[in-house]
Each structure stands twice: as structure tokens, then as C-alpha cells.
Amino acid sequence: MKVLVVGNGGREHALAWKLLQSPNVTGVFCTPGNGGTATLAKCENIPVAVDDFDAIAQVVLDNGIDLVVVGPELPLSLGISDRLQQDQIKVFGPTREGAQIEASKSWAKALMIEAGVPTAIGESFSDPDAAKAYIKQQGAPIVVKADGLAAGKGVIVAQTEEEALKAVDALTEEGFTQIVVEEFLVGEEVSVLTLTDGLTFRPLIPAQDHKRIGEGDTGKNTGGMGAYAPAPVATPEIMERVEREILAPTVAALRNRGIDYRGVLYAGLMISPDGQVKVLEYNCRFGDPETQAVLPLLETPLDQLLLACCEKRLEHFPPLQWKSATAVCVVAAAGGYPDAYEKGKVITGIDQASSLGSVVFHAGTSLKNYQLVTSGGRVLGITAIGDTFEAAIEKVYQGVKAVQFEGMYYRRDIGHRVSAR
Structure with missing residues (x-):
């Protein structure tokens, strides 16, 4: 095919x-x-x-x-x-109607409340002044979100009231007419990419993204600076609850609305220190860079799995098969990202990274005069697999160090939460 x-x-x-x-x-x-x-x-x-x-x-x-x-x-x-x-x-x-689960955070929030899915408490505002009044009433830390597509960067976790008020102004200036303000949840974030045919669903192994630009999860939000899978914080017991309390009710709510949802239902979750799980957001597609960490571990043929979703026969599809290993992806970004950055920088060392055991996935690259050059903010995702988390970390950073382009930046602490354990 x-x-x-x-x-x-x-x-x-x-x-x-x-x-x-x-x-x-x-x-x-x-x-x-x-x-x-x-x-x-x-x-x-x-x-x-x-x-x-x-x-x-x-x-x-x-x-x-x-x-x-x-x-x-x-x-x-x-x-x-x-x-x-x-x-x-x-x-x-998914169809346009189903894709609203990512395109409109207020729509997704209403769906979750309708389905009884645990999620952060919040409000949606079309009036920036009303959003600011709510922030002053609630206090900080608090989360301000653009109610629309923002390439993974429309979420501001404000540690102070002043920062939250500035976030409202910034999103309004960027043209967002609807803003969602939510409570700040404490814990570890986990991404669960779930495939569904609209009738049943199959979650892939849980992954953990690193959204902040700086080490120690500091600085601005990005589209993601690295990921690893499986994420040990999402234990089998927690994943069973995620299926029962989050995924099943959401798929049922979509179906009850008459939405033909055949695609990825990506649940961004927060797992609290005491094991409570809430949905931070839903996306309607594969995560990036989580996909670069999850797919290398999948042994089931991907084409057959996706076809089963399209043809609404996922219920009878065999159990998914996975490598017994860990995958880590580190993103190499252009200097200055997520703010202004230069393009057209020559990239070298990819063959050497591959020879060291990494798979190099291209993100912001293009071929120019038979040379590979940078063309985006997140340029490459270097992924390695190891029998243990430690082995995967060591191998991936060997691959990262082999790759070079002017201004190249990457986080040196991808997977730091696992290392801390």
C-alpha cells in the first residue's frame, strides 16, 4: 500500500x-x-x-x-x-468538528465537564478585563491559555499575578479573542497518545515531554524540547484509571455528540504527588516530540493500526506489541528559539550520530544546493533506544554531540525527573 x-x-x-x-x-x-x-x-x-x-x-x-x-x-x-x-x-x-477538542480549549473544557472527566477548574473569557478581574480574584500561580491554535506555545504558567495579567495582554495583542484561565495544578505532566476509531480506543505507551526552553524546566514554553517513553510516573495502575476515568468517557462523549472521531486523542495529563490524575488539555493529533520517542518502541505495524481506526475495526485488532526498552528524544533547536532565530545554517554530523546508534528525525530542515540547512526553530529530534533509561540517555547525548550547526541549542537534562528518582 x-x-x-x-x-x-x-x-x-x-x-x-x-x-x-x-x-x-x-x-x-x-x-x-x-x-x-x-x-x-x-x-x-x-x-x-x-x-x-x-x-x-x-x-x-x-x-x-x-x-x-x-x-x-x-x-x-x-x-x-x-x-x-x-x-x-x-x-x-478527526473531522473538523472533532478537531475542536484542540482548536477550542473552551469547547474541550465543556466536553470534559459533560463527560465527567477530571480537569482543572477554570473559566473562559472574551473580555480581557473580565479575565484580569478573575485572575486578581483567584491569585497566583495560575495558568493563562489562548483559546485557539498556538503551535504548542499558547499556555503561560504564571507564577505571579503580574505575569498572568501580562499574559492576557500578550495573547490579546496576538489576536486571540477568547482566553481561558485555569487553576495551577501541581505534579508531573504525562502525554498519552490514544488511537481511536470513534467506537473503541488503544492508548500508546505514556511519554513525558519537556516544554520549557531552559534546563530545570525554566523559561518560555516551546513546542517541546525533548521527550522519553515510557514515562514511569504513569504506572500500570494509573494508566488503568486513565483509560476508565478519562479516555472511555471522552470517546463516549464525542460519539454521543455524533462526532465521527477517527484519529489521535492526545491527553495531556497532570499526575499529582498523591496520584490524582487530571486532564490539562486534549490535542487532536500525534504529539511532537513524543511521537519521536514512542514510535521507535512500537513493534505492531503502524499502517495496519491506522487502517483499523479508519475502517472502524479497532475493537478486533490484536493487542499492541512494544519493545521492552526506553526511548529518549532530544530536540536540537536554532539559537534564539522560541523567539526570533536565523535560518539557512548548514547542518553536519547526522551520519555520525546515526553510526553511534541514534535516529535523527528532521523537523526544521530543508535541502538547499544539495546541502542540508536549518529552516525552523526546532531543527532536529535525535532519538536513541536503550535497554535501560540510563543507557538510552547516554546513547542519545552521544548522538546529539555529533550533530552541529551554527547556534545549535539543546537541553542537557532531558529525562531529569527519572534521573532524580
């Missing part, structure tokens, strides 16, 4: 890489793809924008593609699945 992956980040490179490991997959196409997908064997980039749905549908028809896998949230929120399904194209990703 042939598969089209929509998107151009590290997540999409990881999806293409994993799909090509299946004996059933004869070729993968990426729209538009990146410098990494351009160099994968049996993979072809096609320069079509992720929101040009008619052109994507034509790519499918012209190349005899059997399955479309949508990576980013933007095309999902704009209705790519609805458009492709009009042409009877099999697409893994």
Missing part, C-alpha cells in the same frame, strides 16, 4: 520512517515534507501546502494512495478529513 503523510515536522518524519518499516507499505509521500523525508528511501516529497486540500486530494488520486495520515493540527481544524472523505479517501485524523 501507499501512504501520504501531511506535514513537514519531526513528527511527520517519524511517521514516514515508521510506516516504511511495514512490509505492507511500498511507498510514502509527504506534503510538503522536509529535508529528512526527502532523503528517506521509498519516500517522496510533494510541494503542496498542508491547507491546500484540493491539491492534496489530487496527489492521492494521481499516485494511487491508499491512506492519508495527517500530522499537524491546523489542517485538521480546517477540515482536511471532511474534504478527503468526500472523495472516499481513507484518512487518519
Whole structure:
């Protein structure tokens, strides 16, 4: 079978890489793809924008593609699945209505309350002054969120009231007309990427992302500076509760609303020190960089799993098979990210990192005059697998140190919570 992956980040490179490991997959196409997908064997980039749905549908028809896998949230929120399904194209990703679970935090909050899912207490505001009054009433620390897509960076965890008030102003200036203010939850964050056909669901192994730019989880939020899987804080007992108290009621609530949700239901969770679990947010797609840590451990053919979701037969799909190992992904970012950064810096050392046992997933890269150069804020995701967490950490940082480009920045403490244990 042939598969089209929509998107151009590290997540999409990881999806293409994993799909090509299946004996059933004869070729993968990426729209538009990146410098990494351009160099994968049996993979072809096609320069079509992720929101040009008619052109994507034509790519499918012209190349005899059997399955479309949508990576980013933007095309999902704009209705790519609805458009492709009009042409009877099999697409893994929820419809526009289902994608509201990420595109609108207030919509997602209402759904969680309706389903009885444990989540942070909060309010939604269209009036910035009302949001500020609520913040002053509640005090700090407090969380301010953009009620819309913000590339993973629309959440401000404010330690002071002043910081929270400034966050309201900043999000308003960026054009967000709706702002959500929530209580600050204490604990460890865990990402659970769950695949669903709208009837039943299969959670993948839990991962832990590192969203802050600075070591020790300091500084600004980013799209994610690294991840590891499985996350030991999400014990089997906790995962059983997550399935029963969070995932099952959410899938049922979507179905009760008549939403045909075939795709990823990504639950961002907070696990408190006493073991309580609450949903911080839902996303409608694979996480980035969690996907780069989770998929290398998956032994079940990914194409067959995604097809089962598209064809609504997940209930009868065999149990998922996993490597008994740990995977760690470290993101190499452009200097200055998540603020202004330069592009076009030549990248070297990827072959050396690969020879040391890492898999290098490209995120913000492109080929220019036959040279690989930087083209985004998060440039590469270097992933390594080890029999133990310590072995994976040692191997991944050997790979990271082999890679070079001007201004390259990475966190040296990915997985610090496990190391502290």
C-alpha cells in the first residue's frame, strides 16, 4: 500500500520512517515534507501546502494512495478529513468538528465537564478585563491559555499575578479573542497518545515531554524540547484509571455528540504527588516530540493500526506489541528559539550520530544546493533506544554531540525527573 503523510515536522518524519518499516507499505509521500523525508528511501516529497486540500486530494488520486495520515493540527481544524472523505479517501485524523477538542480549549473544557472527566477548574473569557478581574480574584500561580491554535506555545504558567495579567495582554495583542484561565495544578505532566476509531480506543505507551526552553524546566514554553517513553510516573495502575476515568468517557462523549472521531486523542495529563490524575488539555493529533520517542518502541505495524481506526475495526485488532526498552528524544533547536532565530545554517554530523546508534528525525530542515540547512526553530529530534533509561540517555547525548550547526541549542537534562528518582 501507499501512504501520504501531511506535514513537514519531526513528527511527520517519524511517521514516514515508521510506516516504511511495514512490509505492507511500498511507498510514502509527504506534503510538503522536509529535508529528512526527502532523503528517506521509498519516500517522496510533494510541494503542496498542508491547507491546500484540493491539491492534496489530487496527489492521492494521481499516485494511487491508499491512506492519508495527517500530522499537524491546523489542517485538521480546517477540515482536511471532511474534504478527503468526500472523495472516499481513507484518512487518519478527526473531522473538523472533532478537531475542536484542540482548536477550542473552551469547547474541550465543556466536553470534559459533560463527560465527567477530571480537569482543572477554570473559566473562559472574551473580555480581557473580565479575565484580569478573575485572575486578581483567584491569585497566583495560575495558568493563562489562548483559546485557539498556538503551535504548542499558547499556555503561560504564571507564577505571579503580574505575569498572568501580562499574559492576557500578550495573547490579546496576538489576536486571540477568547482566553481561558485555569487553576495551577501541581505534579508531573504525562502525554498519552490514544488511537481511536470513534467506537473503541488503544492508548500508546505514556511519554513525558519537556516544554520549557531552559534546563530545570525554566523559561518560555516551546513546542517541546525533548521527550522519553515510557514515562514511569504513569504506572500500570494509573494508566488503568486513565483509560476508565478519562479516555472511555471522552470517546463516549464525542460519539454521543455524533462526532465521527477517527484519529489521535492526545491527553495531556497532570499526575499529582498523591496520584490524582487530571486532564490539562486534549490535542487532536500525534504529539511532537513524543511521537519521536514512542514510535521507535512500537513493534505492531503502524499502517495496519491506522487502517483499523479508519475502517472502524479497532475493537478486533490484536493487542499492541512494544519493545521492552526506553526511548529518549532530544530536540536540537536554532539559537534564539522560541523567539526570533536565523535560518539557512548548514547542518553536519547526522551520519555520525546515526553510526553511534541514534535516529535523527528532521523537523526544521530543508535541502538547499544539495546541502542540508536549518529552516525552523526546532531543527532536529535525535532519538536513541536503550535497554535501560540510563543507557538510552547516554546513547542519545552521544548522538546529539555529533550533530552541529551554527547556534545549535539543546537541553542537557532531558529525562531529569527519572534521573532524580
